[in-house]
Amino acid sequence: MQKVKIGFDLGGTNMGCALVSQEGNILYENETETLANESANNILNRIKFLINNSLDNAKKNNYQVEFIGIGCPGLLDTKKGIIKFSPNIPNFKDFYISKLIEDEFNIKVKIDNDVRVAAIGEFLFGAGKGYSNIICITIGTGIGGGIILNSKLQRGPTESIGxxxxxxxxxxxxxxxxxxxxxxxxxxxxxxxxxxxxxAIKENKSEILKSLVEKGEKKGSHMLVKAIEKR
Ligand SMILES: [Zn+2]
Incomplete structure (x- = not known):
């Protein structure tokens, strides 16, 4: 039976869950919206739903899931598995996420800051492979940074480095x-x-952006790139 891990990305806008092989290959993934304004319980139920889908897929393929790792936004107590405060998911305040997931699935859970785990991912398997000092910057609902020096992830006394x-x-x-x-x-x-x-649209500053929105384009940095190209 192939041993795999579950990697979970809990974002302020979307959340995603993947089955990952020992070599870092994604074997299965699914995602959904976080809907961060809803109650902590509703958000937790969506997390459990994605993990459940992944466990079903693991069962079908005869994979053994031995660990769940969750990348969480905000300030955490990684030893206790608590989200202390997360500006983008405010209802997860002093939230014992590790224990709640562990009790549900009976699989060991570990949490860490989402950007720090992204930095580790890039360091081991991605753009930072082969380097010993990297800074990983993520731009999404928020902006975060993870720093690896001498091949070691930096945390700092309050786990807020980066x-x-x-x-x-x-x-x-x-x-x-x-x-x-x-x-x-x-x-x-x-x-x-x-x-x-x-x-910009409200103040009538950009006809191009206005027409892109009217065409149903998704708002974000890609829309700005399109608007610049059309200028
Ligand atoms: Zn701020």
Missing amino acids: EIGHMTLKEDGPLCGCGNYGCLESLASSTAIIREIDN
């Missing part, structure tokens, strides 16, 4: 999910880009 999204760049900038104003994330994440697209 949280570049919350550097203040503009003191009178927009309110950020963390409560401060003008963080990098509040200015340049995909959430911020969508807000700026909406503002």
Whole structure:
């Protein structure tokens, strides 16, 4: 029986779950919307649903799932398996996610910051393969950073090394999910880009963006690329 692991990406907008081989190949994946404004219980049920689908697929293919790893946004206590505070999923406050998933499936669960696990992934299997010092920057609902020095993931005393999204760049900038104003994330994440697209259309600043939205294009950085190409 082939031993596999479940890798789970819990994002502020979407969540995804994959069966992964020892070599880092994805054998099966499924995803759904996070709908982060809903109750913690509803979000947890969606997480369980995706894991269940993956376990069904594992059973069908005779894979043995030996571990579930969850990449979570925000500040965590990775030893206790708690999401302490997550600006993009505010209802997961002091949330014992590891224990809840472990109790449901009876499989060992470990959580870590989503960007840190992305950094480890790139370091082992992706763009950072073969290097010993890398910085991995992720731009999505928020902006995060993971740092590997001398082949070792850096955490820092409060497990917040690499949280570049919350550097203040503009003191009178927009309110950020963390409560401060003008963080990098509040200015340049995909959430911020969508807000700026909406503002530009509302204030009649861009005919091109307006027509792209009317055509049903998905708002985000890809839309900006298209708008620039059309100029
Ligand atoms: Zn912030």
